[in-house]
Amino acid sequence: MAQLSDPHIVTVYDIASHEGTYYLSMEYLSGGTLQQRIRKGLPLPEALSIAQAIAGALHYAHRRGIIHRDIKPQNILFRENGQAVLTDFGIAKTLGTNTIMTRTGLSLGTPRYMSPEQIRGQNVDARADLYSFGVLFYEMLTGNVPYNAEDSFALAMMHVTATIPTLPPPLSRFQPLLNKLLDKDPEQRFQSGEEIIDAITASDAGAFKRSTGNRPVSPSRGLGWKIGVPATILVSAALAGGYWFLYLPTPPITEPPVVATLEPPVSPPPVSQPPAVDTEAQARQAEAQEQQQQA
Template identity: 45%
Template sequence: MATVYLAEQALVEREVALKVMAPQLTVDPSFGERFLREARIAAKLRHPHIVSIIEVGVHGDYHYAAMEYLAGGPVQVRDSDTLGLRETLRVVREIALALDYAHSKGVVHRDVKPDNILLREDGSAVLGDFGIARAVDASGAVTRTGTVVGTPLFMSPEQLRGKQVDGRSDLYSLGVVCFQLLSGRAPFVAEDALALGIMHMTSPIPALPASFEQAQPLVSRLLAKDPADRYQSGAAVVAAVTALEAQLDGSAGAIAPAPEGNPREPDLDLGAGRDGRAEPVLGEFEQAVSDRWRVTPRPQGKLRRRRRWGLPLLLVLVLLGALGWWQRATWLPPV
């Protein structure tokens, strides 16, 4: 497991999300390796719709990664609410761009789900948490087989079988996300993971609500059981979504934009303060890192700017309640 804190990069006065692996996990070296692997994979992917990694390190028993602070939280719908067609299409298009870029760099995410799709203050969608991502081999498939990792509610049939997967598996997961954002529920729901897996492999694709039927061809192709029947790339999904958006706008014949290449870092305006929902971080963590980081209780009301220190990346930590979606790491086995 990992916990995320709201922190500040002192020299540039920038708020960041600081992800810290639970120190008790260091008894198994593989957990630290997985944590650092996630950070290294994400750090190599520089795209406007992929979370930016700022610094990675180990301090004593603490593995940490400082990353872009995403103030908007995860994209979610609750209690059968829906996100709306246009907003859902925008999220799907932006994450498809991110996936197309990641796949072009040889990375399959393997855990695309709403909890891992975060929003900036301007509403743009960002893909995060590459904790179970894998590099692909020369044939375009993840090299390891026989191991099932991911979130069953969003996993492709081939991923559930423990087969080799490629980028088309991520596109299936994106289709599940799209269906859930439009309908308020997952396309397949069961009492246990085994039954859920069978549904992903064999059950017909359910229909969207009538008000969103224009998106049914998009969702149905994303959720095709056979990878060969799906869109073959994130760029193809972007083109399909753009065409549907043009259809909704009544502007037939619009040309889909090409996937973004070599994009610059996004400019963030995070504001001068937050709403004070975070709680103070005290105790063992403070004692362990007090030689480098100061951990102080927050004042009542808005978070207060702290005094700066002159270290390369000195972070003032406050538990980030608003970023609770990061607190459940997606690594397997669970703890």
């Protein structure tokens, strides 16, 4: 990150370590976050200006081989003069590298802004950032994210399969731009931040058109998973950091082991014994009968 020097990327002064703990020194940004401004409501000209600034910052980073992988309003701060600044490259990835997390199919990011390829655990490139930018752009225009659900798994599936939402009529001139930003197929998206800057200007003038329109995506195309993959998918959210992890596929579920109980064993019912026979009494009785017969 220290190699990045752009007006719309946070300035890092130094990276060092102390007793095994690494730290970095960066500029202080006192102007708040984009999330705060979205909550208050962004005037359209301001939203477009911020969007173009961040698209430019992404173009700069991507040309230097850096993918951010966590584009969201909380990671866009402002200087005191109102200049938008992209921050928090904490899970950034260098193009051409393949981390352990990527190799094992582990997805990193924030669910509301993750691209379909991130959700599938695929290796990502700069176009994943541009998809996340599209989610951000929709949120700046409308005040809401394009996809929302009660749990992370349902939200992930919406990014993979759901139709791109329609903008309100006053913003309809930006619909072709949004469709291209949020396309499920990276090949059909914008290929650079520079293209997005030009498209925003053209869209505001009503001059940006896209022939493909608002396309629904079939589950088979969107999911990209082969038949036979176990249907159970483990999704867990690290709520403290807001990062999300998706493992594909899940190992088969095994039966739980049999656990011995602590209750004492049940004794079998006692077997009834025949009454004891007095053999001596029987002998005396037989002797008396014999004497009677002789008499």
